[in-house]
Amino acid sequence: MAARRALKAVLVDLSGTLHIEDAAVPGAQDALKRLRTAAVAIRFVTNTTKESKAELLERLRKMNFDVAEHEIFTSLTAARNLVQEKQVRPMLLIDDRALPDFQGIPVNDPNAVVIGLAPEHFNYQVLNQAFRLLLNGAPLIAIHKARYYKRKDGLALGPGPFITGLEYATDTKAIVVGKPEGKFFLEALRGIDCTPEEVIMIGDDCRDDVGGAQSIGMLGILVKTGKYRTADEEKINPAPYLTCESFPHAVDHILQHLL
Amino acid sequence: MAAAAAAATAAWAQRLAGVRGLLLDVSGVLYDGGDGGGTAIPGSVEAVARIKRSGLKLRFCTNESQKSRDKFVGLLQRLGFDISVNEVTSPAPAACQILKERGLRPYLLVHDDVLPEFDEMDTSNPNCVVIADSGDGFSYQNVNKAFRVLVSLENPVLISLGKGRYYKESDGLMLDVGPYMKALEYACDIQAEVVGKPAPAFFQAALKEMGVEAHETIMIGDDIVSDVGGAQRCGIRALQVRTGKFRPCDEHHPEVKADGYVNDLAEAVDLILQYANK
CATH class of the missing domain: 3.40.50.1000 (HAD superfamily/HAD-like)
Incomplete structure (x- = not known):
């Protein structure tokens, strides 16, 4: 039996949940509209290291999703917030496309390192520069630690290996800012008056979306789209609050049972 | 006193x-x-x-x-x-000894200047990776090549010449082989065999x-x-x-x-x- 609670906010993953590449999950636009008729705040949360908020927004609008820029919260934004919070000047080892999300951040005479997926920066001289900053006490802020990713020509190293190398060289630990970090989900809710117990997260990644959210007291719904593979819901303990076919089913469940 | x-x-x-x-x-x-x-x-x-x-x-x-x-x-x-x-x-001669004993054909992620130490090794169709301090040779592309060799193997073997974190040159500290060995270990979920101190x-x-x-x-x-x-x-x-x-x-x-x-x-x-x- 589902615990009844006053739901105040819904967090929604993007890629794999609302859309797959440039195609919307069937019925997702209408489902989002239905969700908007309820008295809940909505935030879209995503781990991205390449796409700026503006790019994400444009893509969603092309697929006819009704989304506002302030509703999107990405791991790049989380990194930016952390940089501002710490009042540091980062060396940015991120893809050029992601730079707009760091506009206005001072980067001269750097005393921090922000690292995402940026193969073009992962050469010896640049990493050595980052290494020297870290040895001098600069914090290492990682967008995520993925081992590798798939490219057209085969598998390719992600940022994780290079972050691990820098951690080893300097005997430090990176601060990872994206999902499944609890802080990421809490920051996405900034400005919304609610506690984690009043929030539900919908995503296709059992560990990063559902596990991360549930670890800080939110409810998590796993959808069987995107990267979902059979039996993913058994990967975490406690299990997802709910596992369902797709985003529209998740919305219907919320509207019928949680409000 | x-x-x-x-x-x-x-x-x-x-x-x-x-x-x-x-x-x-x-x-x-x-x-x-x-x-x-x-x-x-x-x-x-x-x-x-x-x-x-x-x-x-x-x-x-x-x-x-x-x-x-x-x-x-x-x-x-x-x-x-x-x-x-x-x-x-x-470490290079010690590594050659190991390669010979185990019939390993290395992909060499090493500096050009150390290649002569591996002259006698068969490097065709590699079934292991040997990593050494490569300096600027540690480009994304070269490290990625080593990664692809390792992920294509059923039993990936990574041999590292030392695992030092960094060393000193006149203009400052420089990353040594260790961080790159760790990068490949993390990427492939394996443990390197270290030859050297x-x-x-x-x-x-x-x-x-x-x-x-x-x-x-x-x-x-x-x-x-x-x-x-x-x-x-x-x-x-x-x-x-x-x-x-x-x-x-x-x-x-x-x-x-x-x-x-x-x-x-x-x-x-x-x-x-x-x-x-x-």
Whole structure:
């Protein structure tokens, strides 16, 4: 039996949940509209290291999703917030496309390192520069630690290996800012008056979306789209609050049972 | 004051009693690398000469993997050191031995200057990766090639020549092979096999080549983990010099405590010659 609670906010993953590449999950636009008729705040949360908020927004609008820029919260934004919070000047080892999300951040005479997926920066001289900053006490802020990713020509190293190398060289630990970090989900809710117990997260990644959210007291719904593979819901303990076919089913469940 | 000096003397006498052989790290102890080959650390050329005159046994024990032994020894000779190739224990020949024994064909993620050490190896259709300090050769593309070789293997074998974190060149600290070894370990979820310091087999080979037992040997190095910790695990005493990559926090390392800390090789040799036979 589902615990009844006053739901105040819904967090929604993007890629794999609302859309797959440039195609919307069937019925997702209408489902989002239905969700908007309820008295809940909505935030879209995503781990991205390449796409700026503006790019994400444009893509969603092309697929006819009704989304506002302030509703999107990405791991790049989380990194930016952390940089501002710490009042540091980062060396940015991120893809050029992601730079707009760091506009206005001072980067001269750097005393921090922000690292995402940026193969073009992962050469010896640049990493050595980052290494020297870290040895001098600069914090290492990682967008995520993925081992590798798939490219057209085969598998390719992600940022994780290079972050691990820098951690080893300097005997430090990176601060990872994206999902499944609890802080990421809490920051996405900034400005919304609610506690984690009043929030539900919908995503296709059992560990990063559902596990991360549930670890800080939110409810998590796993959808069987995107990267979902059979039996993913058994990967975490406690299990997802709910596992369902797709985003529209998740919305219907919320509207019928949680409000 | 006199009492303190006497206590210090007694401490060194105890630490150095019975030393008959010296293992010397090279980079950061004899010289600092850099543009144009590098520069000798003051007093170290004379210190090596004094060891040789004293009759103590001596062996150079290095993880140098960016140059072949010939090139490396030639550089040191030009800096004024009395050193020959057959006095050097370095990881590339040890790695070749392993490759031969196990029938491994390496993909070489190594610096061009060290390639001659692997001349006899079959590098076609690789079934393992050998990684060494490659400097600028650690481009994304090259590291990614090594990664692709490893992920394509059923049982990935990664052999690393040392696992040092960093070393010192004249213009500052430089990433060594260790961080790149860790990167590939993390990417492929594997453990590298380390050839070179701090692997016990490497120290044991150096002892055998020198002909002195572990308990009669002292290691002198600038790396608190690889040189000092590695030697101590083999029952070899070890001093850390405050040159090369030395950082003051090394003297408070959470896991490794050297048998003594000295300003440089010259001071180490002063103390050893004064106390080793008392």
